[in-house]
Amino acid sequence: MKFSENWLRQHVAIEASRDQLAATLTAIGLEVEEVTPLGEGLEGVVVARIVAAEKHPQADRLQVCRVDAGLDAPLQIVCGAPNARVGLLAPLAMVGSRIGELTIEAAKLRGVESNGMLCSARELGLDSDGSGLMELPDDARPGTPLAEHLGLPDATFELKLTPNRADCFGIRGIAFDVAAACGGEVAADGIEPVAAQTDAALEVSLDAGADAPRYLGRVICEVDAARATPLWMAERLRRSGVRPVGFLVDVTQYVMLELGQPMHAFDRDRLQGPVGVRRARAGEALRLLDGREAVLDEGFLVITDADRAVALAGVMGGDDTRVGSATRNVFLEAAHFAPAAVIGRARRLGMQTDAAHRFERGVDPGLPRQALELATRLIMETAGGRPGPVVEAVLPEHLPQPRTIPLRRARLARVLGLEIADVEVGRILRALGLVVEADAGGWRVTTPARRFDLEIEEDLLEEIARIHGYDRIPATVPAGATRVAPAAEGLVAEAELRRQLVARDYLEAVNYAFVDAGLLARWDAGEGAVALANPLSAELGAMRTMLLPGLVDALARNAARQQPRVRLFEIGKVFASRASGIGNRESASAEAAAPVETARIAAVAAGAASAEQWGTEAREVDFHDLRGDLESLAACAGAVLEFRPSQRPYGHPGRSAEVFRDGRPAGWIGELHPRLLAGLGLDHRAVAFELDLAPLQRRALPVAEALTRFPSVRRDLAFVVPQQVPWAALDACIRDAAGPLLAGLRLFDRYQGKGVENGCKSLAIGLILQDKSRTLTDRDAEAVTERVIAALRDGYGASIRS
Template sequence: MKFSENWLRQHVATDATRDELAATLTAIGLEVEELTPLGAQLDGVVVARIVSADKHPQADRLQVCQVDAGNGTTVQIVCGAPNARAGLVAPLATIGTRIGDITIKAAKLRGVESSGMLCSARELGVDADASGLLELPGDAPVGTPLADYLGLPDASIELKLTPNRADCFSVRGIAFDVAAACGSEVAAFDAAPVPAQGDAALAVQLDAGADAPRYVGRVIEGVDASRATPVWMAERLRRSGIRPVSLLVDVTQYVMLELGQPMHAFDRDLLRGPVGVRRGRQGEALTLLDGRDVVADPGFLVITDADRAVALAGVMGGADTRVTEATKNVFLEAAHFAPSAIIGRGRRLGLHTDAGHRFERGVDPELPRTAIEVATRLVLDIAGGTPGPVTEAVLPEHLPQPRTIALRRARLARVLGLDIADAEVERILRALGLGVEANADGWTVTAPTRRFDLAIEEDLVEEVARIHGYDTIPTTLPGGATRLAAPTETRVPEQDLRRQLAARDYLEAINYAFVDARLLETWQAQAGAVPLANPLSAELGAMRTQLLPGLVAALARNAARQQSRVRLFEIGKVFEGRDPGPGNQDPEQRPAPVETLRVAAVACGDASSEQWGEPARRVDFHDLKGDLDSLVALSGAKLDYRPAQPAWAHPGRAAEVLRDGVAIGAIGELHPRLQQALGLDHAVVAFEVDLAPLRERAVPRARTLSKFPSVRRDLAFVVAEDVSWQAVADTVRAAAGAVLRDLQLFDRYAGKGVESGFKSFAMGLILQEDSRTLTDREVDAAVASVTAALESAHRARIRG
């Protein structure tokens, strides 16, 4: 919020200096982000008129001007401004005036005497424009001190407001806080109704329910819209960061800045009537004031004229019904829109407007009629005209009502840690515009409708604290014992997983949770992707559904920078959109995506760093599998693997990862087509699994080791090539039963002695009992059971 210091002081009288005022605003939570003094040294600068402007005899870019300074004589000024011309009214710095670090003296420029200086806005410190002389209105009184004419000195103050302080998006709203902090009162405001002088009116219809519960309008006929905006109004707009456009538009902007109520002016002769508010229709098109064509949908509110959309409610008006200097009859509107109906709508179209900024945060529902009366008076005073009656449509059941909140004296003292006198509490609350009624326990406070942020007792405690002064609240250490939370044994700490991967030569990467939607399509991972309504860039347009696309992209960037061996891991969230259900296509109402924490790793290049102790070889599936097994080993568990074909993986070189029979992710080598699409020259192996199953571990339980010896039997079976070791191992464990303590695969062979299409698995069975020594008969029975099971399940036979 940007505003003029003098404008604020018109609403609240205070003896505070400019610096004290700025410090007070920041201290009460309205942070002053920028303060720009304007026109601090203008003594000796007067309003002057150029009578004639002739070319300098010795310089092409200079003119010799005769200037009327209002003292009955003309002075000669040599000027190089491109807009210097006869009849122009501009500021004149007379001899002896100090402008910045320069004192104006009589001088000769290229042989021609000059007795003063015609000034630009930048030279005077009232604006940043240095393109030419500051052009003043033609009716400006010549000879008047410029400071008096422009209402200077002044300052432009910009506040950095928090979203909850919507009431401070107006000069008058800020005045209440200043009055409370400075011990003064807000000046009375003249918003007396302007009586109707004609019958011209437009009917108003509300068809948006709680989204638009109030709409106020008024027709004013016979206005002279070509009249110039008064200097005092134009200067206040400029100092508030708004460029004056035309009288009718400037009036609506002025009222919005002063009261906080956005308004709009329609050309009445371009309206057919009646005017209404409703939800947009799918594909409904209109052209906005800035010239862009937009398409509405049921997520937008639109202002209608005879059922045609003429404006986006709370965002921007339409070009077809805009006012111009040729407008004779104007229709002024002011409405109340629910924040939920406006929030995010402008961003969907790439728009940010002052009106939308206010409506998104909440505007006082009681302001529209006041704003119409104030705007009417301004239009009549400046441009004349005949006002019609005020037309108002309202749905009372949907209007926010003033809240009544109990503030307990004891609670206030307990939270703040100090006692504040009842009289001071009441003064603060009343100065803020709140209704206060004392009772035995404290006060019953009625919050005005403009204060959307006041709902519970703690809100009132905060109001008293910030106005009384945070620096007056004593600093005390909290008392009582501190409860220490013991780490659980049922989960492996996430940091331990990070340390384990770092110990195995991986570097941690942190990627954006947003990726290019086209990258997800390349990975065939676009299913469930959630697009962003307002992405930072096109390359960050969707929420990631996998970690690997971003991680492999990071690997590719490193490989492109001559890093032949890259090993990266990431722990982060992936997101999957949920079905909003039939008929619910409003992006604002869709359920939040499902978040899943995962761990992923990628590797390429040599398996080991460069060294001389063993031959170099490329990292492969089994290297990465060993790294993943080392992670789950921290929980004392084991992972199972079964052949699978993820969309991103090389056929025959990938597997699904399971824990306790539940799939938790995948591991494998990148598909050659994907490698080519990503510009990778070498094979890349990767895994991505859910993090939560890796962290689960059973509470350690002690048990007695068996005192009896174990027995080992080594067996070799021939099975078909397509039979996996995992399937064989599962069968062996099921057949051997409780006596099988461990199973080791110590050889896999295919070649001479084994027919084509088959392979041999050599395994060791470790058998043991806790209560006795196993007999040869029991061992032979277990081996026979395993042999029979393998023959039945996999057509295996003992290798001769």
């Protein structure tokens, strides 16, 4: 919210300086992001009128102007502004004045004397427009100091408002908070009803239930819409970040900024009537004021003219009924729309408007009539016209009602930790515009309709605390003993897993939990995705079902910025409308209807396996590098992982695997599919894993055992198996056949080539055998070896290599 300091002070008289006002606003929760002084250093800048202009004899783009600055004789000024013309009133910096860092002096420009400088608004620091001289209204008097004429000095304040303070999207709303904090009093609004001077009216109706419970309209005839917006109004709009575009539109913008109530003006002659509010129909089209063609559905509200959609309710008007300088009869509307009926509608069309911003957060349902009366008076004062009666359609049962909230004196003292005098409590609440009645235990407080955020007693406590001053609340150390819960021995802490990956040269990434639904579809991970009802943008429209899409997207951004070696990991939650996707969802059943959350850990690596160095040969990271990193994580929990071939569409065929722990699925690891990488703009290999966090955190409690006194026996075998048989299957087969005497299994060689049949591979393993109660004999070792050979032969066609 951006506004003029002078405009605010017109509504609330306070003694605070500008700096004190800014500090107070921030202290009471209305954070001041920026304060921009206006009109400082304008000494010597006056209003001047160009009374003559001739082409410069030595320059095509310069004019020699004779300027009336209220002196005895006109001044000669050389000017290159394209809009310099006879009769124009503009600011003139006199000789000796300073504009920014420039001191104005008498000079010769191309041989012609110039005694001052005609200025643009940008040169004076009043606006961003530097396209020409700042044009002043015809009633300005030459020689008048510009600061006096424009109501300067002033300053623009820009507030960062929290969503619950919708009432502060208008000057009047801010004034109540300032009055309470600074000990002032909000001036009366001075809005009096304007009597009808004609019977001209349009019937209005409501057909959207609770979404639009109030709609008011008024016809004003014989308006001179070509009149220029008054300077005082135009300046207030500019200082609030709104550029004046035309008188009728400027009036509606002015009323919105002052009261917080959005309005719209229609050209009455383009309406047939009656005017109504209803739900849009599927496929209904509407051309908006910004020229775009919006295709609507039942989720939108529209304003209708004889059932023809002419405006998007709460968002933007339609192009067919827009007002302009030729408008003679105008129809003003002011309405109350429920926040739920407007939230997200503008963003669905890829736009955001001031009206939607306010209606989404909630607007006082009592403001439409005040706004209509104020706008009528402003129009008549400048452009004349004859107003008709105010026509209202209302559904009282759907309008928000004031709340009466009990506030206990004892509760106030207990929560804030200090005693605040009853008189001060009453002053604060009344200054905020609340109705206060004292009772035996405290107060009964009735909230105004504009304060949607005040619902319970705690809300009133917060109001008193922030206005009284958080800095005035004493800091008290909590009493009592604090119980420190020991970390569970059966779980590996997330911090330990983070440290392990960081030690292996990974950087932690933090990505949004919101992703583009199209990105999930590219990964074939859209099943069960939770769509957001009110997304921040179309690119953040769904909750992520995997960590890898966001992580790989971050990798692609790093690669696009010439980072040849990227290693990233993330620990976070994924979301699904049912138990689906990779990993083991132990906390949710397959029938769960509510969205479920699952903690995951994921990593991705691309580029060289090691950082650039002279000691090792450079090579690209591969599946086995990442598997080593993953097994180091599993080792933190003493877990043994099992890997089985995977067929996931985003994995490279033959180079990816499903990960299991204790026979239960835990996640996925592998090289990403080249087609997926090409779609993401990556032209080199990337390997990744993603697992549920729980299987990597769960560990058995340590149990002490005595070291065995008996030696181990090792038997080495080399056997030939078909190429397609994975080691994971052979590993499981060997362990099952060897039985309890197997203390260790080592795969120490893999060979293909001369002496090995095509389509086969030779694997050399070491069987480490040991018994805790006796020394094993050769016969024991041979029996285990024979069982292993038989199991491999029967199960996988393996043969001992000669």
